[in-house]
Amino acid sequence: MLERTVQIVSNERDTDLYFRLVMRAPEMARDAQPGQFVHLRVAAMRDALLRRPFSIYQARGDTLSVLYKSVGKGTDVLARMGPGEELSLIGPLGHGFTLPKAGGETPLLVAGGYGMAAMYMLAERSPQRGIVFAGGRRRVDILCEDEFQKLGWDVRVTTEDGSYGEKGLVTHPLIAELRRSAAGRKLFACGPTPMLKAVGKIAEEFKVPAELSMDEHMCCGVGVCLTCVIPVKTTDGWEYQRTCTEGPVFDASEVMWEMPK
Amino acid sequence: MNLSVKLGSLTLQNPVMVASGTFGYGVEYSRLLDLNQLGAVVVKGIRLGPVRGNPTPRTVEVASGLINAIGLQGPGVDGFIKKYWPFLSALKVPTIINIWGTTVEEYAEVARRFDALGGVGGLELNVSCPNIKEGGAQFGTDVKLLAGVVRACRKATKLPLITKLSPNVVSIAPYAQAAEAEGSDALAITNSFPAMAIDIATRRPKLANVTGGLTGPCIKPIAIKLVWEAAKAVKIPIIGMGGIESAADAIDFLMAGATAVAVGTANFYEPQTVLQVIAGLREFMQQRGIDDVRKLVGSVQVAK
Numbered sequence: 117m118l119e120r121t122v123q124i125v126s127n128e129r130d131t132d133l134y135f136r137l138v139m140r141a142p143e144m145a146r147d148a149q150p151g152q153f154v155h156l157r158v159a160a161m162r163d164a165l166l167r168r169p170f171s172i173y174q175a176r177g178d179t180l181s182v183l184y185k186s187v188g189k190g191t192d193v194l195a196r197m198g199p200g201e202e203l204s205l206i207g208p209l210g211h212g213f214t215l216p217k218a219g220g221e222t223p224l225l226v227a228g229g230y231g232m233a234a235m236y237m238l239a240e241r242s243p244q245r246g247i248v249f250a251g252g253r254r255r256v257d258i259l260c261e262d263e264f265q266k267l268g269w270d271v272r273v274t275t276e277d278g279s280y281g282e283k284g285l286v287t288h289p290l291i292a293e294l295r296r297s298a299a300g301r302k303l304f305a306c307g308p309t310p311m312l313k314a315v316g317k318i319a320e321e322f323k324v325p326a327e328l329s330m331d332e333h334m335c336c337g338v339g340v341c342l343t344c345v346i347p348v349k350t351t352d353g354w355e356y357q358r359t360c361t362e363g364p365v366f367d368a369s370e371v372m373w374e375m376p377k
Numbered sequence: 378m379n380l381s382v383k384l385g386s387l388t389l390q391n392p393v394m395v396a397s398g399t400f401g402y403g404v405e406y407s408r409l410l411d412l413n414q415l416g417a418v419v420v421k422g423i424r425l426g427p428v429r430g431n432p433t434p435r436t437v438e439v440a441s442g443l444i445n446a447i448g449l450q451g452p453g454v455d456g457f458i459k460k461y462w463p464f465l466s467a468l469k470v471p472t473i474i475n476i477w478g479t480t481v482e483e484y485a486e487v488a489r490r491f492d493a494l495g496g497v498g499g500l501e502l503n504v505s506c507p508n509i510k511e512g513g514a515q516f517g518t519d520v521k522l523l524a525g526v527v528r529a530c531r532k533a534t535k536l537p538l539i540t541k542l543s544p545n546v547v548s549i550a551p552y553a554q555a556a557e558a559e560g561s562d563a564l565a566i567t568n569s570f571p572a573m574a575i576d577i578a579t580r581r582p583k584l585a586n587v588t589g590g591l592t593g594p595c596i597k598p599i600a601i602k603l604v605w606e607a608a609k610a611v612k613i614p615i616i617g618m619g620g621i622e623s624a625a626d627a628i629d630f631l632m633a634g635a636t637a638v639a640v641g642t643a644n645f646y647e648p649q650t651v652l653q654v655i656a657g658l659r660e661f662m663q664q665r666g667i668d669d670v671r672k673l674v675g676s677v678q679v680a681k
């Protein structure tokens with residue numbers, strides 16, 4: 117974990133409201149692992165104080181990139197920044213994905229919207245290729261399809277409005293694939309909470325292991341404020357664990373989807 | 378140049394500390410800054426047993442501030458000692474432990490436990506929690522309850538005692554005086570302000586707990602006034618806090634009458650804040666030829 121003022125190398129529109137932000141951050145790029153995130157402060161954003169968390173999308177040489185969607189105050193300001201401007205970063209943060217092993221389980225990646233960012237880094241670093249299930253509401257929510265293919269992954273696209281790929285939810289082709297064969301496969305997912313919950317249930321049903329990158333609101337990002345907690349099963353019941361520190365990646369079998377009484 | 382100040386028998390190398398609940402147990406931020414530069418480390422509130430805390434969402438960002446309802450999640454006295462004390466006790470700067478309970482007896486018991494531990498810099502009594510025995514009335518908003526809890530803790534320990542007052546009162550002076558009369562060595566002012574935020578799209582409160590405590594830069598002017606009023610009412614030192622994010626903010630509190638200050642919410646967005654405040658304070662004094670930080674304390678000039 118480091119804190120650095122970094123320079124923007126580029127910040128370009130990908131599709132629609134999605135942007136690719138490349139920053140010069142050599143030490144963080146060196147340390148970054150798939151599923152980890154950076155906590156980014158847009159200093160110009162005066163009355164909104166907090167940092168914003170973004171998954172690490174690429175770490176190459178001296179640069180570290182995130183793939184973000186402009187959804188509100190912080191990301192709007194960020195989208196208007198350009199090369200040479202500075203940002204403050206804390207990272208890499210959190211506990212990431214377990215890298216698949218060569219010759220081990222076949223990884224099936226399930227990604228929704230900006231969840232494709234974290235999945236891309238996992239796909240790139242994994243010695244074992246597999247299938248990427250990429251889902252979104254519309255065609256513009258499908259990111260990095262070509263890049264996944266270039267890495268040698270089989271990409272299955274779904275959109276809710278049917279504007280691209282198969283019409284429906286990302287879980288449909290996933291279930292079909294697991295019906296064909298579930299043995300020797302492992303799920304990795306990043307995306308909106310309802311998607312993660314569905315993937316968690318599917319993993320349970322098909323008895324396949326799964327790792328989920330949980331999307332919780334964060335404040336400090338480093339484990340001090342206890343904002344980002346989720347209930348997690350333990351040997352003697354349950355406890356709150358921090359998404360920013362024990363997570364964001366949790367084993368699906370540990371995550372509790374209903375609040376225990 | 379002298380930056381050191383005293384809170385009862387506790388000497389701080391400089392008057393800048395961190396606020397309870399915004400710095401975890403120290404260890405988390407130790408990878409980003411040298412904790413031995415601080416005046417003191419103040420840890421998250423601890424009661425006798427472990428506490429799960431509130432459901433989520435627990436915090437919400439508002440204009441120049443934050444509303445939180447964490448619900449005092451924590452490991453309890455034993456969990457804290459086992460997990461965090463080895464790290465904290467090895468620091469060169471004092472650790473102040475923020476404690477709470479739901480009965481007077483619990484406060485006193487927690488105070489006794491930390492007294493027996495040895496090496497604790499001081500105890501800060503968080504009185505912004507309800508007294509279960511007294512039907513849920515807050516310790517911090519009832520002068521008699523407040524006096525009772527300070528008295529019981531004073532009997533239980535010789536450690537420096539800091540009473541952290543609630544801002545949720547008509548006038549803070551009687552509370553400050555009650556804490557002083559019962560033997561508190563210092564006051565901490567202020568805790569968070571009751572607040573609420575609504576999601577207009579869903580018509581639901583933004584916090585699972587519905588209401589929470591407002592902190593950050595937006596509360597600073599209110600906190601300054603509270604410190605100023607309390608400083609006129611008591612002789613014991615005051616630790617001022619509420620929205621500090623720069624040396625200028627800290628000096629504002631010193632001039633209002635605070636002997637020391639604490640950085641809270643700002644740690645979340647800029648972990649270097651506390652070091653920047655210390656450096657900026659030194660620079661301010663150098664530029665103006667002020668050789669002792671204590672000369673700033675209460676130095677605001679109010680025309681009669």
Ligand SMILES: Cc1cc2nc3c(=O)[nH]c(=O)nc-3n(C[C@H](O)[C@H](O)[C@H](O)COP(=O)(O)OP(=O)(O)OC[C@H]3O[C@@H](n4cnc5c(N)ncnc54)[C@H](O)[C@@H]3O)c2cc1C
Binds near residue numbers: 153168172182190230
């Ligand atoms: C571990 C982690 C990794 C993330 N990775 C990425 C990523 O790679 N790319 C990306 O675009 N976004 C990512 N996010 C979400 C991102 O942090 C939020 O979109 C961002 O904080 C919004 O900031 P804002 O100021 O623009 O929005 P605000 O003005 O603060 O809010 C606008 C809207 O965004 C929603 N929002 C805020 N925070 C979150 C959140 N954590 N999750 C979902 N919705 C949120 C708010 O509820 C609101 O509806 C990640 C979040 C987490 C916790």
Ligand SMILES: Cc1cc2nc3c(=O)[nH]c(=O)nc-3n(C[C@H](O)[C@H](O)[C@H](O)COP(=O)(O)O)c2cc1C
Binds near residue numbers: 567
């Ligand atoms: C997330 C959070 C948790 C807090 N937890 C505690 C606590 O456990 N005990 C306590 O006495 N004060 C607690 N506080 C209050 C702070 O110590 C401080 O009094 C308050 O935040 C005002 O300072 P600030 O505006 O600089 O944050 C907490 C504040 C925040 C924001």
Ligand code: FES
Binds near residue numbers: 333339342343359361
């Ligand atoms: S965001 Fe503060 S503890 Fe996780």
